Amino acid sequence: MKLAFILGDQLSTNVSSLKNIDKQDDLVFMCEVNDEATYVQHHKKKLVYIFSCMRHFAQKLKNDGYKVIYKTLDDANNFGSFKKELTHLHKTYNFKEIFITEPGEYRVYNDFKSLTRLPITFCEDDKFFCSTKEFETLEKLNKTHVMEKFYRKMRVKHKILMDKNNPIGGQWNFDKENRKPPSKNIKFKERLFRELDAMTKEVITLTEQFFPNNFGEIMPFPYAVTNKEAEQELAYFIKEFLPNFGTYQDAMLEDEAFLNHSILSMYFNNGLLCPKKACKLAEQEYYNGNAPLASVEGFIRQILGWREYIRGIYWLYMPEYASKNFFKTDKPLPDFFWTAKTKMNCIKNVVEQTKKYAYSHHIQRLMITGNFALIAGLNSEEVCAWYLTVYLDAYEWVELPNTLGMALFGDGGLLATKPYAASGKYINKMSNFCGSCKYNVQTTEDEDSCPFNSLYWHFLIRNKELLKNNHRLFYMFSTFYKFTSQKQHEILKRAENLLLNLGKI
Numbered sequence: 001m002k003l004a005f006i007l008g009d010q011l012s013t014n015v016s017s018l019k020n021i022d023k024q025d026d027l028v029f030m031c032e033v034n035d036e037a038t039y040v041q042h043h044k045k046k047l048v049y050i051f052s053c054m055r056h057f058a059q060k061l062k063n064d065g066y067k068v069i070y071k072t073l074d075d076a077n078n079f080g081s082f083k084k085e086l087t088h089l090h091k092t093y094n095f096k097e098i099f100i101t102e103p104g105e106y107r108v109y110n111d112f113k114s115l116t117r118l119p120i121t122f123c124e125d126d127k128f129f130c131s132t133k134e135f136e137t138l139e140k141l142n143k144t145h146v147m148e149k150f151y152r153k154m155r156v157k158h159k160i161l162m163d164k165n166n167p168i169g170g171q172w173n174f175d176k177e178n179r180k181p182p183s184k185n186i187k188f189k190e191r192l193f194r195e196l197d198a199m200t201k202e203v204i205t206l207t208e209q210f211f212p213n214n215f216g217e218i219m220p221f222p223y224a225v226t227n228k229e230a231e232q233e234l235a236y237f238i239k240e241f242l243p244n245f246g247t248y249q250d251a252m253l254e255d256e257a258f259l260n261h262s263i264l265s266m267y268f269n270n271g272l273l274c275p276k277k278a279c280k281l282a283e284q285e286y287y288n289g290n291a292p293l294a295s296v297e298g299f300i301r302q303i304l305g306w307r308e309y310i311r312g313i314y315w316l317y318m319p320e321y322a323s324k325n326f327f328k329t330d331k332p333l334p335d336f337f338w339t340a341k342t343k344m345n346c347i348k349n350v351v352e353q354t355k356k357y358a359y360s361h362h363i364q365r366l367m368i369t370g371n372f373a374l375i376a377g378l379n380s381e382e383v384c385a386w387y388l389t390v391y392l393d394a395y396e397w398v399e400l401p402n403t404l405g406m407a408l409f410g411d412g413g414l415l416a417t418k419p420y421a422a423s424g425k426y427i428n429k430m431s432n433f434c435g436s437c438k439y440n441v442q443t444t445e446d447e448d449s450c451p452f453n454s455l456y457w458h459f460l461i462r463n464k465e466l467l468k469n470n471h472r473l474f475y476m477f478s479t480f481y482k483f484t485s486q487k488q489h490e491i492l493k494r495a496e497n498l499l500l501n502l503g504k505i
Ligand code: FAD
Pocket: 260, 261, 262, 263, 264, 265, 266, 268, 269, 299, 302, 303, 306, 307, 308, 310, 360, 361, 362, 363, 365, 366, 370, 387, 388, 391, 393, 394, 395, 398, 399, 400, 402, 403, 406, 407
C-alpha cells in the first residue's frame, strides 16, 4: 500500500503527490498538528482558515472516492507533529512508498528529510512556473538578482503576453501607467460575502478553545475555504477588479482595506487556486478586450514575476538567509504592532486592518509597517516573526524574502537594489492617512513632526558606511548634507528622541 501525505498548504486535487497513488488501493493522510499551529502564534483568522480549508479539502477527496485518514487537532491520539504522525502511521501500515509534494518551508522539508528510514519520495511542486532547480540554474552565478530580468525570461519561456519573441504592446512593464495616488471620490466594488458553514463554525470553536490569546479577530470571515469558492473569487476579481488593478495599486485609504487588489494570495499559497490558471485567465481577458494591457501585465508580473522570484531566492539562500541582518538591527518591536495604539495614523490603520482581516496590501506591508521597521532599526527576527504571524497568506518561503530582503534590506541587497526607505512625504502622496494624523507630515524637527521624516534621515546617516556606495542613494545623501549643520543636528536629535521613546509615539 502507498500513501500520499498532503500538507495544509497543498490543497489541490492536482497536487503532485496524489498523482502517484491509486484511489482504490492506497491512502491519503492529512493532519492538524500542534507544531504547525504554534511555530508562531498565528492570527486566529489564519488558524480558522487553514483548518477549515484542510477539512473541506479532505471531505472533497472522500467524495471523489479517495480513502482519507484525517487527524484533527483535538483528537485524543494526536501526536503533535508531522514527523510523529507519519512515523506512527507507517508503523501501522508499513507503506511501500510515501509520496510528499516538496514542502514549501525549509523547516518542514528538513524535518521530513530526517526520516531516513521511511520510504519517502518527494515530488516536485509543479504549481509553480519555475522549479527551484531551474531558478538555481538561472540565478546561482549572479551576486545580486534582478526581478525584471527573471520575469522577462519567464514571459518568454511560458509564452505569456508575447508576440513571438516580443512583449505584447512593445514593452515589458507598464508600471509608469499604473500606481496613481488615490483621488478623492474613488469608489470600489463590493467584495463577495459568504455565509459560514458548519465546518468553519466548528473550527472557530476549536480555535477559540485552543488559542484564545492569539492575535486578531475571527469575525468577519469573508474568505473562501474550498477550491470551488476560491475559483469564484478569482472569476469575480477578473471580471470586476482586474480592469482597474494597476491604477491604484499603490494607493492607501483609511477604512478601505482591499481597493482593486485581488485578495487571492491566501488561495494561491495553500493550493486552493492555481497561479498558472490565474495568469492564463488574466491574459485572456486582455485578448478579449475586457481589461487594459497595463492592468493585466501588472497583475501577471506580480505572480509570474515577483511570486516566483521570491520563492527562488528563498530556496537559493536558505537556511543562511534567515539569519542575515545587514544593518545589525536590535530594537524590540513596539507594542503598537499588536495593539494599534499609536498616534501614527498610518500604522494605526494598517494594524487595525490586519487585526480585522489578516490582510494588508503590498504597499501597506512595504511602505508603512515595513518602512517603519527599517528606518527605526527594529530587530529583524521579530519583524519577520510578526509578518509570519499576522497575515493569512504567510508561509516562510514567501514571507521571509519579502520582509527580510525587500522591506528590511536585511540581505544587504541580494534581492532589491536599494532599501525601500521613505519619509512621510511618500505616505502623504499615496494615502489619505496624514490628514487626520496627530503628527504634522510637513515638518521634521518639531515635537509634533511626522516620525517618518526624521527617522528616514537618521536611518541613512547611521548606516552611511554601509550605504555610501549605493549610487541610487547618492542624491538623498547629498540632499542631507546640503542642510545647514544646525538643521542636520536638529533632525538627528528629533530622531534620537523618537528612538528612545518608540513605545510611546
Ligand atoms: P495583489 O496585489 O492582488 O497581487 C496579485 C498576486 O501577486 C498576489 O495574490 C500574490 O500571489 C502575488 N504577489 C504580489 N506581490 C508579491 C510579492 N512581493 N511576493 C509574492 N507574491 C506576490 N505575500 C504572500 O503571499 N505571503 C506573505 O507572507 C507575504 N509577506 C509579505 C511581507 C512584506 C513585508 C511585503 C512587503 C510583502 C509580502 N507579501 C507576501 C507580498 C504581497 O504583499 C502579497 O502577496 C499581497 O499583498 C497579497 O495581496 P493580494 O492577493 O491582494 O495581491
